[in-house]
Amino acid sequence: MHTTKRWNVDxxxxxxxxxxxxxxxxEVGLVADDGTELxxxxxxxxxxxxxxxxxxGEELAVSRALSDLSRQLRQVAAEDIGDNTGIPWRPT
Known part of the structure; x- marks a missing residue:
């Protein structure tokens, strides 16, 4: 089964x-198809x-905002892994 999703970042x-x-x-914003907003x-x-x-300055500020967004997305994934497996996962 093949699926394709598009996530847009503003x-x-x-x-x-x-x-x-x-x-x-x-500021960068992501709204996933499940309603998750970061x-x-x-x-x-x-x-x-x-x-x-x-x-x-624009490049540095945007790269830092994307890095912050990435960190948050890893945390959401870690929580989802823990919820689905019952085993806590710590993002690195």
Whole structure:
């Protein structure tokens, strides 16, 4: 039996700058077909001595948000494994 599912991840990136400093925040959201909803968050700050390259802050913030989402998804999987097998599983 072959099945295909599509999970979409929404990415929202928000940045603020004030003189030589800047802060970029990212939020990623996943809604699975079973209704599970997860949100990951990430942030990046520009050091005042760094050159102005907003895309770097965006990349870092989004990667950190995706990492947070990944950690949460592993935890959900661990809980599901424990519920289905009766044996606790700890994600690594």
């Amino acid at each position: 990415v929202l990136v928000d940045g603020e700058s004030d003189g030589d400093s800047a802060c970029t925040r990212a 949100h990951g968050h990430g942030m990046a700050r520009k050091h005042p001595m760094d050159s102005d390259a907003p895309e770097i």
